[in-house]
Amino acid sequence: MNYRISQPNEQVRKAISELSTVPLQEKDQLRCEMKLDHVFTGYYEPTINFLPTYKFDINTDNYDTSEKLRTPSWTDRILYRSKRLKVLNDNQNELETIQTINYSCATNIKFSDHRPVSGLYLVVIKYECDEKLSNRIREELIRESDRIENELIPAIEVNPRPPQIIFNHIRYLDKPNYSLIIKNIGECTCVCTIVPSSISTSFQYLTFSPNPPYTININQEQHINISFDAKTNIKQISDILILHVENGADTFITLDITLDNGPFSLSLDEYPSTYYDNENKKYIYTNDNKFHSEHIIEMINDPPIIFISLIDCLRERNDVNLLFIFNNDIQDSLDLIPIRNQIYENNYDFINYSTPEIFMILLHLLQSLPQPLISYEIQDKMFLNTKEYFLRQDDMTKAVSIIVERLKTKERNLFFRFLILLKKCWPTKEQIQKSNEEYGNIFNIAIDILALSILHEHLDRNQRHAFILACLNEEKKN
Structure with a gap:
């Protein structure tokens, strides 16, 4: 819109500097024309509680300082129109069909010579609801939402199942191995890693080949070799490792080791x-x-x-x-x-x-x-x-x-x-x-x-x- 304020430029700028905009709104050309029903008959605009939105020097808060020195004006507006001004709520109370919640301009957006204007409105509509149809649509949406959500949850299958690492009578310097296979049986790529549990005391003695984390595509498998470096004074280990799946369900791996250190680790x-x-x-x-x-x-x-x-x-x-x-x-x-x-x-x-x-x-x-x-x-x-x-x-x-x-x-x-x-x-x-x-x-x-x-x-x-x-x-x- 190209409606301006019908006052001298100096008076407009002085009123803006004093934040006295009510007199300016009385001289706003659009409002004057709408009051006389010359334009936008039946349309409404909320009270303006912001400064004129045009014309600014780009990337500043300064109104036009060019040779033309344009008069600041409200050239950016939101008008609305409703066939009915009010409706009955439950055949009892009258409600305005459109209620303004917020009408403002974005003063922090400065890349244009205009300030953008926004409005938030509460609109009352009259409708007739088919409860059966509404419930059916709701259930379908819930099922579809659950399906999409489940597809995004990684799922794995671990073999051997359940994963139990058992090494018995391990001698000093032995390096027993355990083979683990992780298969992605979900509908999305999954990322796994093996981490110690909060009670773990032996994780530092384990070696994983290849090293975690593991990115496994749909229907693909990851083969992991877990080895134990038996250079420790500990005689028995009972531990729990966690096969952690990002955004998915974790799997616990039990670890039971008995060691025969012989003369190694004796004082x-x-x-x-x-x-x-x-x-x-x-x-x-x-x-x-x-x-x-x-x-x-x-x-x-x-x-x-x-x-x-x-x-x-x-x-x-x-x-x-x-x-x-x-x-x-x-x-x-x-x-x-x-x-x-x-x-x-x-x-x-x-x-x-x-x-x-x-x-x-x-x-x-x-x-x-x-x-x-x-x-x-x-x-x-x-x-x-x-x-x-x-x-x-x-x-x-x-x-x-x-x-x-x-x-x-x-x-x-x-x-x-x-x-x-x-x-x-x-x-x-x-x-x-x-x-x-x-x-x-x-x-x-x-x-x-x-x-x-x-x-x-x-x-x-x-x-x-x-x-x-x-x-x-x-x-x-x-």
Whole structure:
């Protein structure tokens, strides 16, 4: 509409600045024409409670500042018309057929030289309702809504059913597997993942291949291999995992594992006593405690015979090379199950095994101790509140001396035996540099694993490195 306000521009702008719009509405050309029934006969417009909607400078609240300097006006309007002004409600009360709830303009929309106008109205209509037809339509709409909603709910089928992971008599280093198949039987793509329950204590020991989450298309299957890494001191696990389906129903997976850790995870005091043949000057590599010779002595301060036999076997060899042992290709080729089985059978003759196999099974025995050689209590007392101080090599060397004095006799004995072995196979600076150039940073990987064997994962990595190097009186080589 192009109706304007019949007043001088200056007076209109002054009234707007004073928010005095009632006098302006009396001069509004459209309203004047409608009162005289010259235009829009029978049409109505609510009271205007907003400022003129035209003409603005674009993206501002300023009325026209161009050369034409147009007079602000209400050029944007909403008119309505009804055949009946009022209707009877239940043949009792009269209601206006159209009631204005809101009539306003959008002052925050500024990309045009107009301000858009909007209206909200309550309209009363007269109708005759067929209840049977209405109920039938309602029921059909509900059924259709339920059908559409159900189609959007993911649905899966899991095999084996129900999913129960049961691993019995698992030995240390075993990696038993469980195969799970998830089929999408719904009408939409589903996304699944496997998560621990709130009571889960073993989730960190599980590996999933492929890794979750899993996106499964309609009628497609996802094969999952779940493996358990049996390198833990726990003897029995009863757990619940959750196969979670986004926007769908979850499935519970029970997990029951019994472990036979054998000598792995025993404390040093839980091993059988160590015996020494004083006449033949050698240890007795057996757990049979039925000795009747006066030359057989129980070595109460010595570590378990399994540790002595492994360390002695390595010390007698000339091919103990740390950089070779921790080479990725060598590590990938190792099969420690045969030597592990022999240890379970208390057979400590390791002459037929390779040096890397013997060395790594020794590290596994150390890592499986419930308490590390350097107990958590000693580590906390020495390092807990002095992280920065002991990062200096000379201070760490002093700390090592204090720590050794605090060790129990059996732990100290094993600690020294292990250090003597490490000193024998410790690489030179030239060997480290050459290895790093050819194979990457094997030396730091070796330090990582050796430190974990003695300290377990208690201190931070820098402290563990500094401790190992201080034990061997070495400077860290990058």
